Amino acid sequence: DTAVSQTPKYLVTQMGNDKSIKCEQNLGHDTMYWYKQDSKKFLKIMFSYNNKELIINETVPNRFSPKSPDKAHLNLHINSLELGDSAVYFCASSQESGGYTGELFFGEGSRLTVL
Amino acid sequence: GEDVEQSLFLSVREGDSSVINCTYTDSSSTYLYWYKQEPGAGLQLLTYIFSNMDMKQDQRLTVLLNKKDKHLSLRIADTQTGDSAIYFCAESMNSGYSTLTFGKGTMLLVSP
Numbered sequence: 001d002t003a004v005s006q007t008p009k010y011l012v013t014q015m016g017n018d019k020s021i022k023c024e025q026n027l028g029h030d031t032m033y034w035y036k037q038d039s040k041k042f043l044k045i046m047f048s049y050n051n052k053e054l055i056i057n058e059t060v061p062n063r064f065s066p067k068s069p070d071k072a073h074l075n076l077h078i079n080s081l082e083l084g085d086s087a088v089y090f091c092a093s094s095q096e097s098g099g100y101t102g103e104l105f106f107g108e109g110s111r112l113t114v115l
Numbered sequence: 116g117e118d119v120e121q122s123l124f125l126s127v128r129e130g131d132s133s134v135i136n137c138t139y140t141d142s143s144s145t146y147l148y149w150y151k152q153e154p155g156a157g158l159q160l161l162t163y164i165f166s167n168m169d170m171k172q173d174q175r176l177t178v179l180l181n182k183k184d185k186h187l188s189l190r191i192a193d194t195q196t197g198d199s200a201i202y203f204c205a206e207s208m209n210s211g212y213s214t215l216t217f218g219k220g221t222m223l224l225v226s227p
């Protein structure tokens with residue numbers, strides 16, 4: 001069983017389109033994240049949700065909207081896609097209550113290419 | 116990533132030791148981590164060290180922490196071709212959530 005799964009794995013789309021990436025974790029963790037990894041492998045946090053509540057919202061354009069229907073899911077919707085949005089988007093989860101280790105469990109990534 | 120610096124590339128021969136270095140700027144960092152990313156995959160935690168420790172050893176991995184110089188290193192003994200990957204250093208403050216700041220990653224290439 002995949003612990004953190006993301007779909008789709010690859011996404012190619014035109015500028016201006018709207019797209020979504022879905023993430024699910026079956027680890028029973030209470031916190032989920034979206035990270036963006038650019039072409040130089042630089043990894044930057046975008047959002048974090050704890051028990052469905054937004055706790056971290058870095059300086060990300062309003063075109064990006066995360067949604068957490070329950071604590072096992074965190075989806076990312078992107079409106080009006082731009083060329084600079086091309087990157088690999090990683091979902092991750094962690095268990096923050098009951099002892100802290102800071103261990104993030106990552107999905108395999110969703111490679112978004114905007115043409 | 117601007118608070119965590121790593122060299123971008125390291126090449127070693129199979130069987131040699133690899134040492135990957137990292138410097139960080141936040142002296143209040145509580146935990147420091149090494150993550151490994153294999154091609155086409157997500158990051159995977161290799162090891163972590165509390166800021167009150169100087170060294171941690173786990174099989175072929177040795178982590179050294181110099182808090183005075185804000186320097187963290189990862190030594191891989193008897194490096195194998197399967198160790199070829201990108202290694203990310205990360206720091207975190209125990210602010211209640213895993214607010215990790217990652218370095219830009221060091222690509223380790225192990226040749227036979």
